[in-house]
Every structure is written in C-alpha cells, then in structure tokens.
Amino acid sequence: MGRFETKDTVAVCGGKLLKLSHASEYTKTSMDVNVYLPPQYEASGAKKLPVLLYLSGLTCTPQNVSEKSFLPYFASKHGFALVFPDTSPRGAGINGEDESWDFGTGAGFYVDSIREPWKKNYNMYSYVLKELLPLVSEEFGQLDVLENCSITGHSMGGYGALMMYMRNPGRFKSCSAFAPIANPSVVPWGEKCFGNYLGEDKAEWYKYDPCHLVKAYAGNPQVADEKILIHVGTKDVFNYRDHQLRCENLVEAAKGTKLAGSIDLNVVDGYDHSYYFISSFVPEHVEFHLKYLTK
Ligand SMILES: N[C@@H](CCC(=O)N[C@@H](CSC=O)C(=O)NCC(=O)O)C(=O)O
Numbered sequence: 094m095g096r097f098e099t100k101d102t103v104a105v106c107g108g109k110l111l112k113l114s115h116a117s118e119y120t121k122t123s124m125d126v127n128v129y130l131p132p133q134y135e136a137s138g139a140k141k142l143p144v145l146l147y148l149s150g151l152t153c154t155p156q157n158v159s160e161k162s163f164l165p166y167f168a169s170k171h172g173f174a175l176v177f178p179d180t181s182p183r184g185a186g187i188n189g190e191d192e193s194w195d196f197g198t199g200a201g202f203y204v205d206s207i208r209e210p211w212k213k214n215y216n217m218y219s220y221v222l223k224e225l226l227p228l229v230s231e232e233f234g235q236l237d238v239l240e241n242c243s244i245t246g247h248s249m250g251g252y253g254a255l256m257m258y259m260r261n262p263g264r265f266k267s268c269s270a271f272a273p274i275a276n277p278s279v280v281p282w283g284e285k286c287f288g289n290y291l292g293e294d295k296a297e298w299y300k301y302d303p304c305h306l307v308k309a310y311a312g313n314p315q316v317a318d319e320k321i322l323i324h325v326g327t328k329d330v331f332n333y334r335d336h337q338l339r340c341e342n343l344v345e346a347a348k349g350t351k352l353a354g355s356i357d358l359n360v361v362d363g364y365d366h367s368y369y370f371i372s373s374f375v376p377e378h379v380e381f382h383l384k385y386l387t388k
Pocket residue numbers: 149150151152153157161194247248249250366367368
C-alpha cells in the first residue's frame with residue numbers, strides 16, 4: 094500500500110483496524126500508526142468519510158486506544174474513520190531517550206524540538222500535521238482527513254489536541270480532550286519536556302501552550318457555535334486542579350478571548366486517569382464531534 098507497510102489487519106466492530114508503519118521524513122525513523130476503517134468505507138464510493146484524529150498520552154503506542162477506548166464501535170455505528178498516531182519516534186538512538194517514561198520515547202509532546210540532540214527526530218507536531226495526515230489522505234482516498242476531520246486526545250494527547258486545534262484555526266472541525274495537560278508550561282511534565290525539546294526561552298514554550306495560544310486564537314471559521322469539550326475525573330492521580338493537568342487554567346485563560354464561555358469543562362466524580370475513564374466518556378465526545386463533522 095504505497096508508503097505504508099501493513100503489519101496487521103484486525104477485524105473489529107464490522108470494520109478493519111489497520112496496523113501500519115512508514116518511514117518518516119520528520120522523525121527520521123519508522124513510525125507506527127493505526128487506522129480504523131468502518132464498514133461504510135467499502136461502500137462509500139465517491140463520498141468521503143469523516144475522520145477523528147486521536148492523540149494518545151505518555152507511554153502509549155497506537156495499540157492502547159485501539160484496544161481500550163471503544164472508539165471503533167462508535168466509528169462503525171456512525172460511519173467515520175479513526176487515525177491513531179504514535180506518541181514519539183522510537184529507536185532514534187539518542188542518549189537518554191529511554192531513561193524515563195515521561196520524556197523521550199513515548200513522550201514526544203507533539204512539539205517540533207529546536208534543541209540538540211532532539212531536533213533531528215522529535216518533531217511530532219510537523220510529523221502529524223504535515224506528513225501523517227497528508228499521507229493518510231493520499232493512501233486512503235475515501236477519507237476526508239484534510240477537510241472533514243476533528244481532533245481529540247488523552248492527557249499529553251489531550252494537550253496535543255487543544256494545541257494543534259488552536260494553532261491551526263479551521264484545520265479541524267472540532268476539538269475535545271480527556272484529562273488534558275492544559276497548561277504544560279507550569280507543570281512538571283511540561284517543564285521537563287519543553288525544557289529539553291525547546292530550551293530555556295519560555296517564549297518558545299508558550300507557542301505550544303493552550304493557555305497562551307487561546308489569547309491569540311482567532312476562532313474556528315468553519316463553525317458558528319464553537320465549543321471545546323473536556324472531561325476530567327476527580328480521582329485522577331494527576332489532578333485536574335493543581336498538579337499536572339490544570340484544566341481550570343484554560344477556562345480562566347479563555348476569559349476575554351474568542352473561546353470565552355466555550356470551554357465546556359466537565360469534572361466528573363470518581364473517575365481516574367485510565368481508559369476506564371476515557372471509554373466512559375467516549376460516547377459523549379463522539380456525539381459532540383458528530384455535530385461538527387459533515388456526514
Ligand atoms: N507510569 C505509568 C503511567 C503512565 C500513564 O498513566 N500513561 C497514561 C497517559 S498519561 C499522560 O499523558 C496512559 O494512557 N497510559 C496507557 C494506558 O493504557 O493506560 C505507566 O508507565 O504505566
């Protein structure tokens with residue numbers, strides 16, 4: 094299949110989960126990605142299917158979300174495709190990339206590094222937006238991944254979804270997030286990753302921080318009633334309020350901006366950070382995105 098190598102094809106919920114890999118120009122490594130094609134794909138003819146891009150969190154490969162989110166069930170029910178990228182380059186051969194679970198391998202933080210020794214490979218922002226999605230579009234002509242695509246994600250990936258959405262107004266039809274790292278510049282995970290990938294100049298960090306991006310965000314020209322849906326649990330060990338996640342900071346930062354009153358933050362009692370939490374709120378997030386995606 095063109096530039097993708099198919100490593101496995103799994104029957105799921107009436108559709109096909111394709112486990113793919115390809116050589117990446119932006120990471121200079123082989124990259125894994127899972128693409129879920131719902132049963133409607135085969136019969137779609139000239140009509141292109143909408144796509145939901147899901148960015149995963151720290152330590153994840155494309156398999157965690159494929160196996161544990163229930164997203165394929167809803168994609169089959171409603172006729173949209175799913176794209177599950179990996180969370181970092183793997184095996185880049187950089188000293189220190191495998192020393193901790195919250196930096197390096199599995200922790201690309203969806204930024205383009207500007208620092209040695211990371212900048213040659215750790216370019217997940219450009220990789221996802223400029224390479225992977227265009228490649229999916231080329232290889233799967235029936236998927237409208239360039240014009241009719243929404244974005245979501247979990248934790249580091251929830252942060253990535255908010256950040257990519259706000260940096261590219263109109264590129265995605267809608268955005269939601271599960272327990273996102275909403276203000277990475279002020280929390281330990283962000284400080285570690287931004288410090289290493291982007292250096293000491295905080296101005297470089299703010300280019301990727303949703304709480305700063307929201308200030309200049311021009312609004313989504315594609316939609317009239319723009320909202321961002323966020324869920325986070327009260328039993329999340331990374332704490333929505335004052336530890337790694339800081340979801341309330343985004344609501345606060347949005348005041349006086351185009352997104353004032355539009356960040357729909359739902360703090361849900363008793364839920365943790367796991368895929369039990371994610372899968373519990375996937376139905377609501379799917380309903381949300383379906384309001385914006387063209388069917
Ligand atoms: N050290 C632990 C915890 C890692 C963890 O909780 N990862 C989350 C994402 S955290 C933020 O980005 C995750 O989604 N894990 C995968 C899963 O299937 O739950 C560890 O290494 O497990």
